[in-house]
Amino acid sequence: MEETNTTDFSLNYTSSGYADSQAVNESRCILEDYSMLTISGVFIGICLCGLVGNGIVMWFLGFHMKKSPFTVYVLNLAIADFSLLLFLLVNLTLYVISTVYCILSFQYRMTNYILMVLFLFSYFASMYLLTAMSMERCLSVLFPVWYRCRRPKHLSGIMCGVLWARAGLFVSLALVSCYFNINCKQLLQGISIVNFLIFSLLPLLSNLSMFIKLRCGSQRRQPGKLYVAILLSVIFLLIFGFPLTVAIFLGHIGIRLFILQMSYLLASLNSSVNPFIYFLVGSCRRCRFQVSGKVALRRVFEEKAMSEEESRVPGDTVVETTL
Numbered sequence: 001m002e003e004t005n006t007t008d009f010s011l012n013y014t015s016s017g018y019a020d021s022q023a024v025n026e027s028r029c030i031l032e033d034y035s036m037l038t039i040s041g042v043f044i045g046i047c048l049c050g051l052v053g054n055g056i057v058m059w060f061l062g063f064h065m066k067k068s069p070f071t072v073y074v075l076n077l078a079i080a081d082f083s084l085l086l087f088l089l090v091n092l093t094l095y096v097i098s099t100v101y102c103i104l105s106f107q108y109r110m111t112n113y114i115l116m117v118l119f120l121f122s123y124f125a126s127m128y129l130l131t132a133m134s135m136e137r138c139l140s141v142l143f144p145v146w147y148r149c150r151r152p153k154h155l156s157g158i159m160c161g162v163l164w165a166r167a168g169l170f171v172s173l174a175l176v177s178c179y180f181n182i183n184c185k186q187l188l189q190g191i192s193i194v195n196f197l198i199f200s201l202l203p204l205l206s207n208l209s210m211f212i213k214l215r216c217g218s219q220r221r222q223p224g225k226l227y228v229a230i231l232l233s234v235i236f237l238l239i240f241g242f243p244l245t246v247a248i249f250l251g252h253i254g255i256r257l258f259i260l261q262m263s264y265l266l267a268s269l270n271s272s273v274n275p276f277i278y279f280l281v282g283s284c285r286r287c288r289f290q291v292s293g294k295v296a297l298r299r300v301f302e303e304k305a306m307s308e309e310e311s312r313v314p315g316d317t318v319v320e321t322t323l
Helices: 002-032 034-063 069-100 105-142 144-149 155-179 184-216 225-249 257-283 293-301 303-311
Strands: none
Touching (some): 034 069, 034 257, 069 155, 155 184, 257 293
């Protein structure tokens, strides 16, 4: 009889008892994840703003701007940032839906895993493209004769393809290594060090040194709008993009969840800020912001027109050279 009662108790637990506990869990589900939902809402707002900004840049450079070496880089950079924000937005939307309806996380774990892999792929590509654009800008200033006469015609397109492939290679190596647990920690640390030294620190130092040379050298010259935009983008990359590289480097020692969330938040800010940099730099003229978005973007990316416009000094016989 005891055995039968035990069996009946188990059956009651799996039916009515489980239903009651599920109802209790559903009532507490949103309350327990309230802070995560708040953070997700902030993420979603940033992603939407960044998607709109990068979408405008893609539309303008793709359909209303003549291709140049730097617009190719900027277009690919906008595509990488747009993709990063889109993958993060989809992932956050799935998280919010699963939390509101109390769906178990393992039911969309594979989708979440795939989206985060694509997120890292776009994150690496964005970092590499900005570095390439920054370094080519420095070459165009330091070696102007070579750049105008000897530079390969399709160098920008080739470099973009190589950098996209490099980002895919790094992500693929990390996936295979960590899936089979083959030197996963060492590989992630190596990728993080390479990303920091080559794709974060090097472009910052080169741009800052060139800026100091232009402003403090014997022949002082006014940096052009495109150069200022690239310099600001590199600075924001170091401030907003670099923490995620640190999180990847330290991931094997178990960093706190809050720090990891903040690194993703800063990475989304880094991908959202570039269009606003282009607009602010292009619209700033004599400390005033008076032009439309289309005119501002054209001022940044049309270097010839920009140089002619900024080189005119009313009432002065000296003409400043812009870079």
